[in-house]
Amino acid sequence: xxxxxxxxxxxxxxxxxxxxxxxVRARSTLLLILSYLFYCTWDIRAAGLLAxxxxxxxxxxxxxxxxxxxxxxxxxxxxxxxLLTAYLMFFKIAAVMPGGEWGRVxxxxxxxxxxxxxxxxxxxxxxxxxxxxxxxVAFAAYVAFFPQIVAGPIQRAGDFLExxxxxxxxxxxxxxxxxxxxxxxxxxxxxxxxxxxxVFAHVKDLHxxxxxxxxxxxxxxxxxxxxxxxxxxxxxxxxxxIRSPENFNRPFTASSISAYWRRWHMSLTTWLTDYxxxxxxxxxxxxxxxxxxxxxxxxxxAIGLWHGLTWGYFTFGLVHSxxxxxxxxxxxxxxxxxxxxxxxxSLASGLGCILTFHMVALALVFFRARSVGDAAWxxxxxLSHWSSLGADxxxxxAAAGSHALVVGIAGYAILEIAERRRPDLxxxxxxxxxxxxxxxxxxxxxxxxxxxxxxxxxxQPSGPNQxxxxxxxx
Amino acid sequence: MPFTTRxxxxxxxxxxxxxxxxxxxxxxxxxxxxxxVEGWDSLNHIDLIVAIEKKFxxxxxxxxxxxxxxxxxxxxxxxxxxxxxH
Numbered sequence: 001x002x003x004x005x006x007x008x009x010x011x012x013x014x015x016x017x018x019x020x021x022x023x024v025r026a027r028s029t030l031l032l033i034l035s036y037l038f039y040c041t042w043d044i045r046a047a048g049l050l051a052x053x054x055x056x057x058x059x060x061x062x063x064x065x066x067x068x069x070x071x072x073x074x075x076x077x078x079x080x081x082x083l084l085t086a087y088l089m090f091f092k093i094a095a096v097m098p099g100g101e102w103g104r105v106x107x108x109x110x111x112x113x114x115x116x117x118x119x120x121x122x123x124x125x126x127x128x129x130x131x132x133x134x135x136x137v138a139f140a141a142y143v144a145f146f147p148q149i150v151a152g153p154i155q156r157a158g159d160f161l162e163x164x165x166x167x168x169x170x171x172x173x174x175x176x177x178x179x180x181x182x183x184x185x186x187x188x189x190x191x192x193x194x195x196x197x198x199v200f201a202h203v204k205d206l207h208x209x210x211x212x213x214x215x216x217x218x219x220x221x222x223x224x225x226x227x228x229x230x231x232x233x234x235x236x237x238x239x240x241x242i243r244s245p246e247n248f249n250r251p252f253t254a255s256s257i258s259a260y261w262r263r264w265h266m267s268l269t270t271w272l273t274d275y276x277x278x279x280x281x282x283x284x285x286x287x288x289x290x291x292x293x294x295x296x297x298x299x300x301x302a303i304g305l306w307h308g309l310t311w312g313y314f315t316f317g318l319v320h321s322x323x324x325x326x327x328x329x330x331x332x333x334x335x336x337x338x339x340x341x342x343x344x345x346s347l348a349s350g351l352g353c354i355l356t357f358h359m360v361a362l363a364l365v366f367f368r369a370r371s372v373g374d375a376a377w378x379x380x381x382x383l384s385h386w387s388s389l390g391a392d393x394x395x396x397x398a399a400a401g402s403h404a405l406v407v408g409i410a411g412y413a414i415l416e417i418a419e420r421r422r423p424d425l426x427x428x429x430x431x432x433x434x435x436x437x438x439x440x441x442x443x444x445x446x447x448x449x450x451x452x453x454x455x456x457x458x459x460q461p462s463g464p465n466q467x468x469x470x471x472x473x474x
Numbered sequence: 475m476p477f478t479t480r481x482x483x484x485x486x487x488x489x490x491x492x493x494x495x496x497x498x499x500x501x502x503x504x505x506x507x508x509x510x511v512e513g514w515d516s517l518n519h520i521d522l523i524v525a526i527e528k529k530f531x532x533x534x535x536x537x538x539x540x541x542x543x544x545x546x547x548x549x550x551x552x553x554x555x556x557x558x559x560h
Contacts, residue, residue: 127540278519281519282520324517332496
């Protein structure tokens with residue numbers, strides 16, 4: 001059941017109505033039932049695995065938290081983290097193995113997300129940051145929480161469980177956030193998708209301008225698509241009274257690569273910072289710059305391989321580790337250089353944004369291309385054959401649809417302005433002081449926008465013409 | 475023992491923060507977090523921890539470091555370490 005399907009919206013409406021009528025004390029149970037019903041529409045056997053991993057971690061958490069002795073607790077935590085990692089790795093390895101017996105293994109929906117939730121919960125108990133959860137139903141609802149199971153955000157156990165059972169439902173905020181996500185996905189991301197798909201499917205048949213178009217459009221498509229999925233997840237959570245962490249903060253306005261990673265897929269990067277980078281950095285803290293470079297490399301390669309065990313994801317992680325090492329080792333010099341030249345500050349910030357975007361786009365070529373060979377070909381041929389610029393672009397426009405490309409690019413520009421200006425926050429401040437007719441007009445426009453959104457959902461293509469969410473496969 | 479109060483520890487921490495974060499005007503507050511200080515991020519956080527370990531001749535564990543919520547808690551942790559080491 002896709003988040004942008006009519007079936008999902010119908011499910012959501014029925015679920016929210018039932019939730020509204022449900023006594024607060026029974027809401028955890030209802031949330032658990034709703035989450036497993038949603039999960040079972042995908043695969044009932046995978047729901048069994050999810051339940052098994054949940055039960056295992058719940059009782060392991062109690063064992064670690066009871067602390068019969070420090071060493072025993074440490075050993076238990078270590079073994080459980082190893083087992084959960086092996087569970088994740090088994091499916092990741094199966095996904096890249098050729099056919100045969102391995103080909104029958106299907107990766108459970110949201111595996112990468114819920115195993116990280118489970119590992120984080122256990123480590124937090126071991127580190128004494130949280131106490132073991134005593135309510136099995138609330139814990140199982142946390143792990144399987146259906147708005148977050150497909151693609152996060154990866155919420156920390158403590159943050160979720162203190163909100164359970166939720167006593168307030170934020171329906172208007174939730175509905176608007178979901179509508180905004182659906183708009184971003186169907187109007188912008190799906191308009192950019194055919195152009196990007198065409199370029200990356202025909203890398204070796206294309207030249208300069210067409211390849212460069214793919215180079216520039218893919219980061220935009222990925223951001224809009226993934227942030228739309230996050231909007232729908234956060235909005236759905238709000239319907240059920242759960243505030244989820246944000247995943248994005250206008251990443252392409254970052255003026256350095258380290259700032260970019262503080263704004264991109266934040267729930268994953270903070271997770272890896274806490275549970276991978278910081279422990280490694282602590283273990284290597286007396287090894288100076290080598291320790292820093294080693295910790296960054298392991299962390300970034302882990303981010304790459306979290307997406308899948310392919311050379312493309314590995315190279316993506318390696319390229320970003322190189323960026324971050326250079327960034328970390330030069331940050332003081334850059335700051336000193338600019339501190340005595342304040343007039344250059346805004347220029348450096350602007351150039352930093354442009355450079356960072358290009359660095360991100362370059363690494364994403366390895367992330368998106370079918371192979372490292374394709375990625376290398378794209379990067380080495382993107383600046384050649386400029387004499388056939390017009391013909392190349394016409395070929396791309398014919399294949400991807402010029403209308404879709406224009407809608408996608410214009411839509412992205414509107415999105416950037418909206419995220420910068422935040423008209424929703426302005427309206428929240430202004431609403432109480434404007435005349436009633438203005439309030440009604442704006443609210444009518446919002447309702448119309450929602451109706452158009454539902455109509456678009458009904459009219460969207462199905463089957464092979466539909467573009468699935470890019471981050472719903474991990 | 476030279477650092478008996480949280481304020482004294484904060485005063486002793488200030489030059490360490492200024493040195494590592496390269497900000498000579500930095501003034502520490504108890505409720506300050508990395509989000510409040512430009513240039514303080516996860517990449518140099520452990521450099522800061524190592525500098526504090528050297529300054530106060532103490533050692534921190536990973537769980538202690540990851541549990542810190544603000545500068546005040548860091549000062550408390552240093553104070554606790556100093557109290558147990560004497």
